[in-house]
Amino acid sequence: MNFAKTFNPITIVAVAAIYIAVPMLFGADNYVMSLIIASLVIGGIALSWALLGNLGGMVSFGHAAFFGVGAYTSAVLSMQYQVPVFIAMLLGGVGAIVAALAMLPVLRLRGPYFALAILAYAHIFRILASEWTSVTGGAAGIANIPRLPVLFGVDFSGKTGNYLVILTIVLVFAVAYALIRRSPHGLALRAMHDSDDATRVVGVNNTLLKGMMLMVSAFMCGVVGAFNAHYINFLEPDYAFSALWVTIPIVAAIFGGYRTITGPLIGAVVVYLVDQLIVKNILPSGHQMVLGLVLVAMIVASPDGLLALLRKLGRKKDAAT
């Protein structure tokens, strides 16, 4: 494997700059920092969604389930069982894997059936969270979820600390995604895209691989959900399982190009910031409609993302001259 290509000096410098420059520039401004953190949260979900869509070939409308289960698992473990927050966050990801295990029978279904079944599952987990009051606090929600702690002398509870943590989570996931894509499994998954049957004939266990991708994706989304719970310190079923956690990441991933790794992340930052800073001021209620419009326009014009669209337009211009 070619490490030099992935981790070339420019990337390392850029990453270091993001770690240091952003807190130095905006660290004092709570509003800007909260926008950045929220867009990284969206970016994390978008990345996990794109991994399942790109490598697994599965469109999921149920990522709200993983997000919510991860959030609740981590909140409940850290509050009722005094599990340290960072460990609880990882266990939140494990909780999302358990939710994904419950979805495995759905892998028998293909294409649109899978997508709808997983949408149905998301409804179920929301109902469970509102009805299982002894653990989740029901519709009233959970307040005072512990903040991120002080670790190795660094205080992670403030805005800057939160930023460093979510940035690290997203970067680690991006690297993991890159490693999976390059591994033999990644090759098998890409082959599966072209022909399910042919891949099976050469001895690849399709269903097992798809199930693995579902679990990897669930884990990522669950950890991001858990982070978010400790970041905003409050959870309720309608928030944790909101359709918004499906819509924005899908729009972000499609907008940035879901077949790439950086696409969903860039898409998340752009889509979220435009939505919050511009659209929300023009359309206070129903500003999500614009997300739907962007999604429709992207699928019709260029389902492979904005970059592909620009490249296509560029080529047309070249041909014209």
Place this chain on the structure above:
Amino acid sequence: MTELILQAVYSGLLQGGSYALIALGLALVFGAMKVINLAHGELVLLSAYIAYTVESKLGWNPAAAIPLSVVIVSATSALVYLIVGRIKTNREINSLTLTYGIGVILTNLILMTWKADVRATNSTWMQEAIVVGPFYSMRSEVLFFGVAVALIAGLWWWLSRSWYGRAVRAVSSNRDAAKLMGINPGRTELVSFIVAGILAAFAGVALFSYGVITPAYGGVLTVKAFIITVLAGMGSIPGVLIGAILLGVAESLTVTLASSALQELSGMGLFLLVLFVMPNGLFGASRRRG
């Protein structure tokens, strides 16, 4: 206790009529175009809100909204077709995200136009009690169950006897062969979307006449329609009616015996059970498994 259960079964049966209309629309479009329209529930909801407007602004009976609903909803459905038809590559996956996006647009349009409040009919004529033997129901429930059965019979006649209905079935079973027989698949798909819109319009007015509606209800309706098509298996109209009634009865029994909050879980329970035991549905023969 037995009376309560029988009453719940009766209510569920009546509810099943509108569920069947919604599910048939979803199945019809899927059959013709291999596209699951994730905005289908929102089309139904749009019709319900048109009925609300006709009642609250004009003071008419909600049933009077049906002609207007049919025109608007089938036109919207045709518009969905025109957008979906523009997808060039990888239609199966892209159409899902596309119709999901259309669903988001419609939900938010409904939210902006009619606000987030819960709406229900004020019509006393619709809510009057009708007694059939030992069973009670609202007039609207019996009325729209009858309408649904008539529409389903009409749909069955249309699919099996009329030229366009046969064309829809021909395109469903083999697109290329249908083309060779002189059928224009594009026009057939458009027709299937319009018919699905008409069914959705009736179902929406029915839902408003005996239930409550909120802007977020559309997604739930799509999931219910999907569960019914899984129960029924593809390509069987009586199967869809029975699946819809099963779902209606399961929900109404859950409300009577447990709690109304668990209503949606009962449908999911049925869905998982069928998925494990009979992956091809109760009546379908076609293949869904990978």
